[in-house]
Amino acid sequence: MSMPRQMHLGAFILGAGHHIAGWRMPGAEAGSENLDLIKRIARTAERGKFDLLFLADAVNTRPDMHPSMVLRLEPLTLLAALAMVTERIGLAATASTTYTEPYNLARYLGSIDHMSNGRCGWNIVTGAFADAAANFSRDRHPPHDERYAIAAEFVEVAKGLWDSCEDGILTMDKASGQFLDAGKMHALNHAGTYFKVKGPLNMSRPPQGYPVLIQAGASDAGRDLAGRIAEIVYAVHQDIEVARAFSSDLKRRAVGFGRSPDHIKIMPGICAIIGGTEAEAKAKLAELGECADPKVALQVLAERLGHDLTAFDLDAPVPDLPPSGVMRGHAETLTALARKENLTLRQLRNVVAASMGHRLMVGTPEQIADGLQEWFEAGAADGFNVMPPWFPGAFDDFVDHVVPILQKRGLFRQDYTGTTLRDHLGLPRPEHPLAHRVLVGSMAASG
């Protein structure tokens, strides 16, 4: 009997919630610097048998940013801490290929994979905020296509560094005095367009071979990179048909790169506002809307469209703006929504305030489960990146009330069956490139 296909769930942890006013809700605790809260959320996600938790990131700030993002713990160090207080759940974070060095990042992620016994995931981003350049002694944020070319080479280098050592390199034989098998260590000698990295990395191969690779590009270059390397794809969709077409396109691209379509999991974001009745859920949404800071909401929209919006009339239709080259998936989804529903700028701003452009689901636990099942069974999603409007209450509601329905319907696991994030996702551990070759040019020979 073959296992029925089941959905994958990720918990997108933003300390103050995804709704910009979530932190003001009764019982909400605020703050992306609140480690105690984040630890509790992580444990709740694990109790809910989620595949992974996910921490977003950016390398710039301003005081009118989304309250979850303006001040935050750094995600890689936070993942390492969370590895110590969880047992099974996958641990993923965003890290930029534009503003880090492959040798450093390969070490951070590899260490997290080692310390968590194979639970690390890496959301590869090229940097959605052009302001970041000014924090890194750069005169300019590289343009879109260059950022993607850098990212593709960066990932290639990182994989090569993780392959520096073959499995079993540490022999630690006290009797003979052989600490390691030098023949299993290999220099990389990468010399590409953007990076020159000799290697080897000073670390054994991570338990998962490579951390699970996540990507969220929506542009052609982004989709191509995702098809080539991504094992999870985050997406922003409001429309099931658009989501289904996106998923088909990504899987087709993966197959084009010689990969199995089952090894690329499409996980759009959803923001669920849950009530005992539909009316109660709608009342919560209304309450959130009244609490939202309109200036912050407009700034969050401006980031997604890539344009300053302060000069536009809020009660006129959403203006026509050229693509900015940042957050393209958000921009396209929001623009399409505005056109389809003929929204004013104020209305679109309020949509973004609630879910940052992701699919907003408002209703009873059964209605939420129905909505997830519909997209999952239609092939619009392999799972969902759950973006609770506030913490901890709204996430507790999802885990306590929606997850059991999904489990009862056979759509989601009752318990973990494996130990690594790759196990949870049904992804193979990448073999070492030399696994089937006679070795030449090892460090033992070439020094």
Place this chain on the structure above:
Amino acid sequence: MSMPRQMHLGAFILGAGHHIAGWRMPGAEAGSENLDLIKRIARTAERGKFDLLFLADAVNTRPDMHPSMVLRLEPLTLLAALAMVTERIGLAATASTTYTEPYNLARYLGSIDHMSNGRCGWNIVTGAFADAAANFSRDRHPPHDERYAIAAEFVEVAKGLWDSCEDGILTMDKASGQFLDAGKMHALNHAGTYFKVKGPLNMSRPPQGYPVLIQAGASDAGRDLAGRIAEIVYAVHQDIEVARAFSSDLKRRAVGFGRSPDHIKIMPGICAIIGGTEAEAKAKLAELGECADPKVALQVLAERLGHDLTAFDLDAPVPDLPPSGVMRGHAETLTALARKENLTLRQLRNVVAASMGHRLMVGTPEQIADGLQEWFEAGAADGFNVMPPWFPGAFDDFVDHVVPILQKRGLFRQDYTGTTLRDHLGLPRPEHPLAHRVLVGSMAASG
């Protein structure tokens, strides 16, 4: 009644021990990737009321490196993990100013300080291994003086970034909807010789203001930087008079920069081989010597002298070699020792195999305590960086047998009295530069 001056103790954790053959000892557990072992060592250090634990680092490797260093967990992510399994002990690691970005490193260290409630320390290094350049797309390792100029500016930028927010920025007032006080966030707008960093950092000011700053430079440029900014200075000394002169020089330089001599703690490294009798301790040293891999020992010496040594006669006197500009403190101490005791290259190699050039102490717990007390009372040290020859046994011996003697003599604390690393060291929390000024140009005004 004023507190008598007490020494400070750091635990220098190298997974396989400091003696290159330590991992082969009975009961020794090996591996700088062995998280379970490192967690136990950290807890032992905390049981021993150590001020801090310390993780060294390098960003390159080769198979014939010291077994503790060839393959290792990345120290910043490891510190974050250790913050979750300890309560009071300080947590310090090496991070290079040559191969990281200030914005990234300020975030990693700031996060560790937040997550540990003020226990982070940063050992500022400029990179002792020229091979690192080839891992970072660089054509060359910057020369010594340039590395120190970069480091000085890097630290200035990092401090400025940690000061991005004044204390109390997060108001999180649900009633009014004010999440933060934008007037307490400030751009840095640093534009220097090596870095251009606008800021602000996306993080509240760390609990300690800045992590405790550690430095180990022995050159004139290194001492100057230490005098200016270091709060702990690691050093390599074999001779009490040289150590005393070094300590006086460093404190004099600190005073020259307007600092208190009490706010710069000189902590030379010591490697203690402890036995129930002196004969037993000496037998352990002999056993270690017999187990040492001579090729690895010569490579460890070569790193410290900054020259390939494979072509020299092992039984001739240590050759005259020009200063290499890397690991100068080690090179000077080892060269002086070789001259003073007329050592052959083989003999010096064996010294380095045991303690990597640091003070080797062999004897009973009382003898070790006497040796520490002598240096401490002579003003040659404010404390010691304890480098156990292997783990966990040799470190257990130190904590179980040497520490109680030091405590009984009133030379070391019976228990922690504070919660932060600054508390343990008696260092003030640096005030925010705007603490006493009328604010102008905040983000609220300049946006």
